[in-house]
Amino acid sequence: MKMKPVLTATLTTLCLAPLAQAEQIRVGFATEPYPPFATPDASGELHGWEVDITRAICEAAELDCRIVTTSWDGLIPALTGDKIDFIAASLSITDKRRETIAFSDKYYQTPASLAAAQGAALEPTPEGLAGKTLGVQSASIHQAYAQAHFPAATLREYQTQDEANQDLFAGRLDATLADRLIVEQFLDSRQGQLCCEMQGNVAHDPGTLGEGIGFGIRQDDDALRERLNAAIAEVRADGTYDAITERYFDFDIYGDADS
The missing domain is CATH 3.40.190.10 (Periplasmic binding protein-like II)
Known part of the structure; x- marks a missing residue:
């Protein structure tokens, strides 16, 4: 018998995009370290490529994004339970997950x-x-x-x-x-x-394996999905995505543009 995942949400002091009068959004990251995407420092603050990319996307979408951490297998229950507003934790876009949640467009893809x-x-x-x-x-x-x-x-x-x-x-x-x-x-x-x-x-x-990595969103939250999609496209087009990626990787982590 498996125990149900226990939600251990922690609101960190890290603001992904501290914009004046921006809408505040709770972003779910996994508690478990996942370098180089998201790794906590000694104070528990997360750092990594996915944190930086999410920060840029939140800023482009004019969202004040606050990190909430929970165990990996507790992320989707936290989203559907309205404890977070979207998931930014290398979540692959799959048909199985689409039965429970919706997704943004992909923001990276690796084999x-x-x-x-x-x-x-x-x-x-x-x-x-x-x-x-x-x-x-x-x-x-x-x-x-x-x-x-x-x-x-x-x-x-x-x-x-x-x-x-x-x-x-x-x-x-x-x-x-x-x-x-x-x-x-x-x-x-x-x-x-x-x-x-x-x-x-x-x-x-x-x-x-899915269709790439996207932000997990509640199925009825079309407005947030559209804002995130527009912001993903914006940071890809204006060079922000590439500038951040170059600090971590020596290849195009976005993957095939048609996939």
Whole structure:
């Protein structure tokens, strides 16, 4: 039996866009660190690419956005329960999630990749992972992908990707599946360099991996969705998006403009 996620919302002192007389909006980020997208400092204040991009989009939309943090699997319940107004936590746009919430246009898109022990030579395919133990973050698109495409693998769920990485390092997993940027960051760490290596990207499946990353919004909040969409387009067009991205990445994280 699984316990229902407990909402541990914390209003941080960080204002994403402190505009005079702007409409105040509560933005949900995950409590769990997700570098380089959103990571808390010693005081609990979040920093990272996704925080900066959200700040810019809020400013363009003339919204006074205040961060509220909760556990990853508590974000959608917090949104539907009116404890936050939209989610900015690398939430993939999927048909399954559209049954519960709506989405803005995408604001980035990256592939899913497999990491395993050095020399394992695992193919990121159903045949390559048959009989293997695969670690995935609970309630993530990577868990959904693994359930759909790797039926012969044994799945082990974790609250955070870092926990899965630690078990991979300790030899308790054969592989882990996650966003490529997160996999690469782990492989660049001291532990990752000692134990593991990239095994490649899985075949893309929009049904489980989604259509990119968008802001999660309540289904009846068309006005907010339209404001965010207009702001995403604005920061993409005026160079703000690229200027922020260049501080973190050496490639176009937005992905295929047609996807």
